[in-house]
Amino acid sequence: MSVATTEPGRLERDRDFNFNWAAAGPFLALLVLLAIGFVINPDFLSATNLSNVITRSAFIAIIAVGATFVISSGGLDLSVGSMAAFITGITIMCMNMMVPNVGLWSIPAGMAIAVLAGIACGLVNGVIVTVGKIEPFIATLGTMGIFRALITYMSDGGTIPIDRTLREAYRPVYFGTVAGIPLPILISLAVAALGAFILYKTKYGRQCAAAGANEDVARYSGISIIRTRTIAYVIQGACVAIAAICYVPRLGAATPTTGVLWELQVITAVVIGGTALRGGKGRIWGTVAGAVILELIANLMVLSDFVSEYLVAAVQGVIIIIAMLIQRFSK
Amino acid sequence: MARDPDMQQTPPRPDATQAEPCLLRTANLTKQYGPVTVLSNVGIDIHAGEIHAIIGENGAGKSTLMRLISGYVQPSAGTIAVSGKRVAFATPHQAEEAGIVLVHQEILLAEGLTVAENLFLGRELTRNGLVDDRAMHRIAREKLDELGCHVSPRTLVRDVGLADRQLIQIGRALLDDHKLVIFDEPTAVLTGNEVERLLEIVLRLKDRNMGVLYISHRLDEVQRLADKVTVLRDGKMIGTYAGHTLSQMDMAELMVGRELSALYPPKSDAPRGEAILRVNNATVPGYANDVSFTLHRGEILGFAGMIGAGRTELFEGIVGLRPVDAHVELHGQPIAIRSPREAIDAGIGYLTEDRKGKGLLLQERLAPNLTLSALRRLNPGLWLRKRQEAVALDQAVDQYDIRVRSLRLHAGQLSGGNQQKLLLAKILLTNPSVVIIDEPTRGIDIANKAQIYTFIRKLVSEGKACVVISSEMQELIGLCDRILVMRQGRINGEIAGERMTESNIAWLATAEAGVAHATEGGRV
Numbered sequence: 001m002s003v004a005t006t007e008p009g010r011l012e013r014d015r016d017f018n019f020n021w022a023a024a025g026p027f028l029a030l031l032v033l034l035a036i037g038f039v040i041n042p043d044f045l046s047a048t049n050l051s052n053v054i055t056r057s058a059f060i061a062i063i064a065v066g067a068t069f070v071i072s073s074g075g076l077d078l079s080v081g082s083m084a085a086f087i088t089g090i091t092i093m094c095m096n097m098m099v100p101n102v103g104l105w106s107i108p109a110g111m112a113i114a115v116l117a118g119i120a121c122g123l124v125n126g127v128i129v130t131v132g133k134i135e136p137f138i139a140t141l142g143t144m145g146i147f148r149a150l151i152t153y154m155s156d157g158g159t160i161p162i163d164r165t166l167r168e169a170y171r172p173v174y175f176g177t178v179a180g181i182p183l184p185i186l187i188s189l190a191v192a193a194l195g196a197f198i199l200y201k202t203k204y205g206r207q208c209a210a211a212g213a214n215e216d217v218a219r220y221s222g223i224s225i226i227r228t229r230t231i232a233y234v235i236q237g238a239c240v241a242i243a244a245i246c247y248v249p250r251l252g253a254a255t256p257t258t259g260v261l262w263e264l265q266v267i268t269a270v271v272i273g274g275t276a277l278r279g280g281k282g283r284i285w286g287t288v289a290g291a292v293i294l295e296l297i298a299n300l301m302v303l304s305d306f307v308s309e310y311l312v313a314a315v316q317g318v319i320i321i322i323a324m325l326i327q328r329f330s331k
Numbered sequence: 332m333a334r335d336p337d338m339q340q341t342p343p344r345p346d347a348t349q350a351e352p353c354l355l356r357t358a359n360l361t362k363q364y365g366p367v368t369v370l371s372n373v374g375i376d377i378h379a380g381e382i383h384a385i386i387g388e389n390g391a392g393k394s395t396l397m398r399l400i401s402g403y404v405q406p407s408a409g410t411i412a413v414s415g416k417r418v419a420f421a422t423p424h425q426a427e428e429a430g431i432v433l434v435h436q437e438i439l440l441a442e443g444l445t446v447a448e449n450l451f452l453g454r455e456l457t458r459n460g461l462v463d464d465r466a467m468h469r470i471a472r473e474k475l476d477e478l479g480c481h482v483s484p485r486t487l488v489r490d491v492g493l494a495d496r497q498l499i500q501i502g503r504a505l506l507d508d509h510k511l512v513i514f515d516e517p518t519a520v521l522t523g524n525e526v527e528r529l530l531e532i533v534l535r536l537k538d539r540n541m542g543v544l545y546i547s548h549r550l551d552e553v554q555r556l557a558d559k560v561t562v563l564r565d566g567k568m569i570g571t572y573a574g575h576t577l578s579q580m581d582m583a584e585l586m587v588g589r590e591l592s593a594l595y596p597p598k599s600d601a602p603r604g605e606a607i608l609r610v611n612n613a614t615v616p617g618y619a620n621d622v623s624f625t626l627h628r629g630e631i632l633g634f635a636g637m638i639g640a641g642r643t644e645l646f647e648g649i650v651g652l653r654p655v656d657a658h659v660e661l662h663g664q665p666i667a668i669r670s671p672r673e674a675i676d677a678g679i680g681y682l683t684e685d686r687k688g689k690g691l692l693l694q695e696r697l698a699p700n701l702t703l704s705a706l707r708r709l710n711p712g713l714w715l716r717k718r719q720e721a722v723a724l725d726q727a728v729d730q731y732d733i734r735v736r737s738l739r740l741h742a743g744q745l746s747g748g749n750q751q752k753l754l755l756a757k758i759l760l761t762n763p764s765v766v767i768i769d770e771p772t773r774g775i776d777i778a779n780k781a782q783i784y785t786f787i788r789k790l791v792s793e794g795k796a797c798v799v800i801s802s803e804m805q806e807l808i809g810l811c812d813r814i815l816v817m818r819q820g821r822i823n824g825e826i827a828g829e830r831m832t833e834s835n836i837a838w839l840a841t842a843e844a845g846v847a848h849a850t851e852g853g854r855v
Contacts, residue, residue: 202714203706209695210703216689220652220681221704221757222672280694 025326026273026289033296040304049299051182055174057295058184059084059243060262064269064287065188065195066122066239071270072199072282073232074212075129076136080240081262082147083121087244088254089151089160090117096163104169114241121147122237126230144263152256161253174249184246188288191242196284198235208232212279261313265294268316272323293319352415353378354542355400355431355511360409362395370395372409373568375561377511380540382533384553384574387563388586388777388803393546396563397513400544401433402426413510430510436519438496440488447471447484450503474502479528493639494525501532511542518549519638526841530556548803550579551834564588565776579833583805587777594781595809596788603812604628606663607796608679608765610649613657618644620820626765626796631787633811634800635836641820642800643684646767650674650681661765675704680763682754684770684800686747690754693743697735698724700742700753705760727756732782748779755786766790767798772806784810804833816840 037044044050063080070077091114098106121143128139154160162170176183199205210218211228219225247258271277272293273286297319298312307315355377362370370392377383387393398404400411402420411418413429420426423433440449447464450471456463471484480498482491488499497517504512514533518526533556536543547553553560557574562585569585577585587594608626613619618641626632634642648655651668659666661677668674674681683689691700698720702709709719724738731752735745742750751772758766771787772780787810791797801807807814813827816839824839826832 203710204713206699206703206706206715210692210699213692213694214688216685217692217703219671220683220689222670222675222761223703223706224670224672 023274023283023286026283026286026293029272030289030293030296033293033300037296037300037303040300040306044300044303049303051185053295053299054292055182055184057291058188059247060265060269060294061188061288061291062191062239062243062246063236063262064266064273064291065191065284066236067266067270068195068273068275068282068284068287069199069208069232069235070136070229071267071275071277072212072279073208073229074215074279075229075232076140076267076277077125077233077236078137078140078263079121079125079144079147080236080266081259082144082151083118083237083240083259084244084247084262085151085254085256085258085260086147086154087114087117087121087241088247088258089154090114091244091248092160092162092254093154095166099163099165104166107166107170111245114245115238116241118237118239118241118244119234120237121240122234123230125237126233129233130226130229148256151254151258155254155256157256159253159255162248167249167252170249172249174246187242187246191239192284192288195235195239199282199284204228204231209281213281265291265316268320268323269294271320271327274327276327277324352412354381354414355544356412356415357396357400358410358412360396360399360411361407362392362399362404363407368566370399370563370566371568373563374409375568375571377542377544379510379542380537381558382537382543382545382556382574384545384547384557384560385563386547386550386553386560386582386586391563391586392566393563394515395566397433397515397544397546400426401431401513403433427507427509430508431513432504432507432509432511433513434501434504434515434517436515436517438493438500440496440499442489443487445485445487446475446482446491446499449488449499450474450484450506452503454506470506471502474506475499478502478505478532494521497521497525497529498532501529505536509541511544512536513544513546515546516548517545518547518552526552549837550582551837553582554579562586587805594777594784596785598812599629599788599792601629603630604794604796607661609660611658611660613645613649613655613659615641615644615648615653615655615820618653618820619648619817622817622820622822624815624822626798628794628796629791630813631791631797631799631811633807633814634798634817635802635804635807635814636817636823636840638802640817640840642817643769645817645820646681646769646798646800650679650767652681675761675763678762678764680704680758680761680766682758682766682768682771684773686750686754686773687743691742691750691757694741696741697728697733697738697745697753701727701757701760704757705762708761723760727753727760731756731786746775746779748775748782751775751779751783752786755783759790763795765796765798767800769800770802771799772801772803780806804836807836808832818842 034045063084067077067080091110094113095106095110098109102109125140125143128134128143129136132139172183174184178186199208207218207223207228210221210223211225215225269290270287273290274283275287294316297315301307301309301312301315353376358374360370360373361368373396375383385393385396395404399406402423402425405419405421413431418429420429441452444452447467451467456466458466468484475482475484478498478501480495480502482495488496491499517529521529530552533543533545545553545556554574559571560574560577560582561571562569562582564586604627606625607628611623613622622645636642644653647653649657649659649668651670651674659668661679666677668677687693701724702720709723710716727733728735733749733752733756735749742753745753768787771783787797787799799807799811808831811831813825814831814836815822816824816826816836818840826835
């Protein structure tokens with residue numbers, strides 16, 4: 001064995017600066033995109049355009065923070081788009097129901113209900129996957145159909161509009177700004193910061209990554225896989241609820257097409273953010289960058305005349321494949 | 332131990348003429364994976380009608396050598412010559428065409444196909460372009476009879492026992508006329524009578540003037556069969572010796588490279604302490620049946636047995652990793668352990684035999700690996716205390732002599748020995764009073780082995796109690812105070828002191844309980 005003997009205490013420490021290309025990748029890609037955008041159309045870098053783009057990416061970013069937990073714990077959640085629609089519907093219905101009695105207080109009450117509903121939905125997914133031992137893909141494919149059908153049923157195939165009296169008061173949650181920064185951006189930053197704290201600084205985060213990196217090692221180390229993964233799905237549910245809360249004022253209604261295909265964008269954001277789809281270490285900030293990248297590309301394609309914007313999904317598909325190829329061959 | 336390794340140059344057997352080139356000759360055969368040399372400068376000669384045994388510890392390079400010879404991997408340097416002609420096999424198929432076939436240790440058969448279909452898989456006999464089942468069944472019957480295997484060629488392999496599967500696999504290798512047959516641990520899964528049958532088959536191949544390369548852990552077999560014995564240690568060739576000149580002890584010492592007694596720490600002569608762990612009537616469905624034993628303070632208790640005897644599964648049951656029905660008492664108090672977490676909290680640490688698959692996160696750094704089982708003990712609150720973690724790692728590196736270039740390495744970048752020490756440190760960080768170690772030194776080099784033995788002895792001298800499960804009989808004999816031998820899920824006997832010998836272990840591991848007990852007085 002040609003391993004050098006070392007003196008304890010003189011070894012490198014974790015704090016040492018070490019540039020990690022894998023971790024920096026999504027941010028570099030973001031910079032490159034911004035540069036390309038500027039070349040194509042200088043308006044692209046305007047504060048208005050950028051803040052619009054990032055605001056639009058907030059839903060995906062918030063949900064994708066939760067998905068980073070699920071994926072790094074070794075799971076997958078295909079139901080997030082339908083779940084978002086379902087929770088949006090429940091939230092609006094509850095708010096509308098409460099308006100005659102409590103007036104504007106129905107907004108915070110409805111938000112609380114949204115979060116509880118999100119947690120419940122996540123719990124259902126988590127329990128089916130962990131206790132029921134069903135493949136995450138199949139289990140959440142099932143709940144995806146269920147949530148989608150429920151919102152269609154609740155809206156009777158049409159829309160569930162929010163009560164007129166609430167519309168004005170609720171509007172700022174999506175359209176408002178604090179110090180010039182749109183609220184959804186601040187909310188997604190807060191969610192990401194909290195997510196990063198949980199994933200990197202708490203015992204749970206460590207257990208989550210261990211369960212995803214190698215289920216057997218985690219189990220043999222006394223970590224409950226059932227508990228760890230279920231909590232990841234619950235976090236996912238809560239994130240979906242927060243996204244739904246931000247989404248309600250945008251259109252002021254829930255429809256059966258709310259959140260369609262969000263799950264694919266969410267998974268794409270997580271993967272291009274550098275989190276391995278097979279589990280292990282999650283990269284929260286990479287995920288956020290991934291969500292912004294997706295929206296930036298769509299925006300670029302609209303602003304430029306090179307490629308039809310009908311091909312946005314195709315370009316995003318190409319990007320997820322490239323991201324996976326990079327992960328595969330950078331090992 | 333002044334044996335002359337130059338015996339490689341022994342004159343050929345009297346009945347072989349000097350002019351006839353030997354069946355297979357390797358010269359300076361070397362294999363490197365990246366910077367790691369797993370085999371260096373091995374030169375062996377195998378003649379027709381000769382059984383040549385390769386012995387060495389786990390990781391000594393035995394399997395690499397035979398994979399090189401049979402075309403599964405290609406050498407980094409050195410040459411292989413068959414009947415005097417230099418060859419370079421790119422695939423196992425090319426080696427087979429040159430008359431060299433490898434009988435794998437693992438059973439590689441398609442369970443859903445019949446015995447005959449397996450025998451002829453990939454080389455089916457045809458007539459007029461159609462598969463000729465009748466001819467294949469006839470030949471299969473002949474070949475199986477030759478091997479003393481009496482299953483019908485039409486049976487599905489799924490319904491055939493382990494020993495017969497091994498024979499089918501050998502039958503598959505012998506279907507074509509080969510010049511050299513390589514056996515890799517052929518008796519690892521066989522029991523008493525089946526081993527005898529296999530040894531007879533090997534001797535019959537020799538009588539048919541074929542060359543046999545025989546790799547085995549079981550030195551008694553090697554002594555009975557081998558005309559020549561080549562010893563490998565840490566990838567290097569120690570020498571080739573005439574079989575009859577070596578005793579089993581000589582072989583063991585050549586493999587280890589030092590006096591065996593120096594490898595193991597001295598055993599404690601203190602009287603054994605009070606019972607710490609009492610396991611009564613433990614049953615792990617499908618693996619262990621009604622097992623009872625008591626573990627005392629300051630004791631290293633060995634668990635011996637064949638692969639599949641249920642040792643690992645028994646202890647996985649006891650620590651809550653599998654369903655088990657057992658009455659367990661720890662420090663005199665009955666406890667129920669339903670999950671690994673509860674085992675850790677109760678003070679029972681289990682170190683898995685599968686270091687890479689179940690022990691360490693290979694892509695993760697050292698500190699998270701070290702603390703994974705002890706997260707709760709080290710971090711009483713919600714969040715991680717990274718400073719504590721760094722201190723724990725410093726101490727572990729120091730205490731267990733884990734040799735690393737940098738603390739930022741991933742666990743997968745450590746050598747096997749250092750991984751094993753890290754794993755030991757990880758389990759001990761939970762501060763258990765009972766430590767169960769499954770295969771403590773599998774695949775690690777000799778210096779690390781000696782260190783791990785010392786660590787284990789030190790644990791028990793500090794008042795802990797230790798169970799060691801091992802497939803290496805020498806290890807159990809050298810390390811343990813007492814050995815329980817399991818066979819087919821039951822404890823088949825207990826031996827201690829002078830009675831801890833390889834032949835007693837092998838006997839108890841293979842003979843039926845009634846027989847073992849009836850003859851124990853006479854034999855043991």
